[in-house]
Each structure stands twice: as C-alpha cells, then as structure tokens.
Amino acid sequence: MFAARAVWSPRTRTHLLRHLLNVGIKSSVVPSCHMSFIGDLGYNIGLLAKEMIEKVKSPDLAILTNRSKTLFEFKELESLESCLVATDQDIGGKSTAQFTLSKNNKGLFHGTLCTEVPRDGETEYSGYCTLKTKQMYRSFNRKIQHDLSPFNMFKMRVRGDGRSYMINLLTESYFSNNKDDMWNYFLFTKGGPYWQDVTIPFSKFFLSHRGRIQDRQAFADLERVNAIAITMADGINGDFALEIDHISVDFDPTHKEEFAYELYERNPRPKQKKR
Known part of the structure; x- marks a missing residue:
C-alpha cells in the first residue's frame, strides 16, 4: 500500500517541477559574496526544471x-x-x-x-x-x-x-x-x-x-x-x-543511396593468396 501511494501522478509531478522552477529563479537573489556561484546554480536549476516540465507536458513524439x-x-x-x-x-x-x-x-x-x-x-x-x-x-x-x-x-x-x-x-x-x-x-x-x-x-x-x-x-x-x-x-x-x-x-522512403562518395580504407592489408 505504501509503495502504491508513493507513485506520483503526472499532475503532481508538474506541480513539483513548477515549484522547483520558482525556487531556481528566486534562488538567484542572493548576497553579493555568493552571487557568482549560487546565482548561476539557481539559474541552471530553473532551466532544468523548465526542461523537465516541457518534457512531461509535451514529449517529442512528432517523429x-x-x-x-x-x-x-x-x-x-x-x-x-x-x-x-x-x-x-x-x-x-x-x-x-x-x-x-x-x-x-x-x-x-x-x-x-x-x-x-x-x-x-x-x-x-x-x-x-x-x-x-x-x-x-x-x-x-x-x-x-x-x-x-x-x-x-x-x-x-x-x-x-x-x-x-x-x-x-x-x-x-x-x-x-x-x-x-x-x-x-x-x-x-x-x-x-x-x-x-x-x-x-x-x-x-x-x-x-x-x-x-x-x-x-x-x-x-x-x-x-x-x-x-x-x-x-x-x-x-x-x-x-x-x-x-x-x-x-x-524522410523519403524511395531514396536508397547511403553515401555518394567512395570510402577508402586506411592502410589496407595486402590480400593473401590462397594456397
């Protein structure tokens, strides 16, 4: 029962990722002594959360x-x-x-x-x-x-x-x-x-x-x-x-050509004669 309750629904995951996005954006407001490191970290966390939201909401299935x-x-x-x-x-x-x-x-x-x-x-x-x-x-x-x-x-x-x-x-x-x-x-x-x-x-x-x-x-x-x-x-x-x-x-299914140019083998070994 506990394992079943621990599974997050898509809606819950979306809300969690939005929260992470807000935290990442807000965390960029930090004291000047930590602005360089923590500010960049917060910015990147915000970008990562946004990417995860987009992946959950609209996965790339068009292909x-x-x-x-x-x-x-x-x-x-x-x-x-x-x-x-x-x-x-x-x-x-x-x-x-x-x-x-x-x-x-x-x-x-x-x-x-x-x-x-x-x-x-x-x-x-x-x-x-x-x-x-x-x-x-x-x-x-x-x-x-x-x-x-x-x-x-x-x-x-x-x-x-x-x-x-x-x-x-x-x-x-x-x-x-x-x-x-x-x-x-x-x-x-x-x-x-x-x-x-x-x-x-x-x-x-x-x-x-x-x-x-x-x-x-x-x-x-x-x-x-x-x-x-x-x-x-x-x-x-x-x-x-x-x-x-x-x-x-x-994508053209009628096009069968793999490569239009010759592919040379580097340092080819001489073929041995069959005895």
Whole structure:
C-alpha cells in the first residue's frame, strides 16, 4: 500500500517541477559574496526544471507520426535572432553581410562580397560571408543538438539571385582535432521572382576540414548536429541576396543511396593468396 501511494501522478509531478522552477529563479537573489556561484546554480536549476516540465507536458513524439520537421522558419524579427553573421572582416577582409527581414517578412541574407586579400603578408585568400544558426544551450551549459538521423533529406525554400552558395552542417566531434570538420554541399540558386524548393539528400554532403575537401570521406553524424550554415564564397565581387523562408528535413522512403562518395580504407592489408 505504501509503495502504491508513493507513485506520483503526472499532475503532481508538474506541480513539483513548477515549484522547483520558482525556487531556481528566486534562488538567484542572493548576497553579493555568493552571487557568482549560487546565482548561476539557481539559474541552471530553473532551466532544468523548465526542461523537465516541457518534457512531461509535451514529449517529442512528432517523429513517430511525421516524416518531415521544420528546423527554422523566418517570419518575424524574433526568428532572426536564432542566427548570426560572420564575414572575412575577422581576418582583415572587406566583405559585408546582414541578416534582416525582407519586404515579404522572410529572412534575407544579403551583403557585398569582396575578394581583395588583406595586405598583412599572411592571408592568402579572402572573400566569404556566412550565415550560421546559433549554438543553443540547456541547463548546466549542455549543448542543444539536432538529431536528424531519422531523416535523409535536407530541404529549403529560398529565392536567390542566381549565385552559388554552400550549405554546411556542423556536428559535434569526439576529438579536438576534428572540431573544424564540417559537411558541405552546393546550393545553386535561380535568379528571378520565383521561389525555389531545394531538396538535397544527406548522402550528398561531403566532408571538409578548414575549407579543404578531404580525400578520406565519411558520412555526417546526423545525431549530433550543432548548427547549420550558409556561406557565400563564389569568388565573384559584388552584391548578393538570398531570401529564406524555412529550413527543414524530410524522410523519403524511395531514396536508397547511403553515401555518394567512395570510402577508402586506411592502410589496407595486402590480400593473401590462397594456397
């Protein structure tokens, strides 16, 4: 009887988690001598309680019924805050870029590409602009990662300017020497007033390291995708503009290709002749 009474109902768990959330938020008000440690601890406890509430109230079961999932949808100013822009100005270049809201209330990645190399005696190449989704974090500084393994198609709805872009998948790596690895594929846009629905199989993405395509290819770890980026670096000076409606993933049961590129074996052993 006692064990049966000790089982909490979903409603009781929800009230308890809400109480923990309030405690976590209130605990951030502490004396200044303990503000750094206890304040951060209370903030993280509040985030953890909020995550538990969301998990209890709305578990992620959509993947069991839907074959597609929208990752990012740009319709208002708040949705643009999930992305950041980087250019070659970080290395002394002169390219400029912005991510703003278009007249159609869609995300607009636009700017000016300049391939002029900085005269610092070290930089050899220049001319890039990148739009990248921000790395989000859970409580206690845990990374929020996208699990795209149930899907095999990358999809976008864009309206371009006829220039070529690069789509990048940034994944979590186990080793520090692989932190600059990313998987890329080309985005060829059509000029004109019409929207373009882009579908790219994940099997087409190839591995690169610091901008160099690797001879030894590998399939992307879709279970731990940290961020998605779009890069303009086609080597043509001038203005560019890419209007983005949404970024999503999809599962196509008719697509059977596992990987589009050859996989080489490192240090293969010579085959022994049969006697």
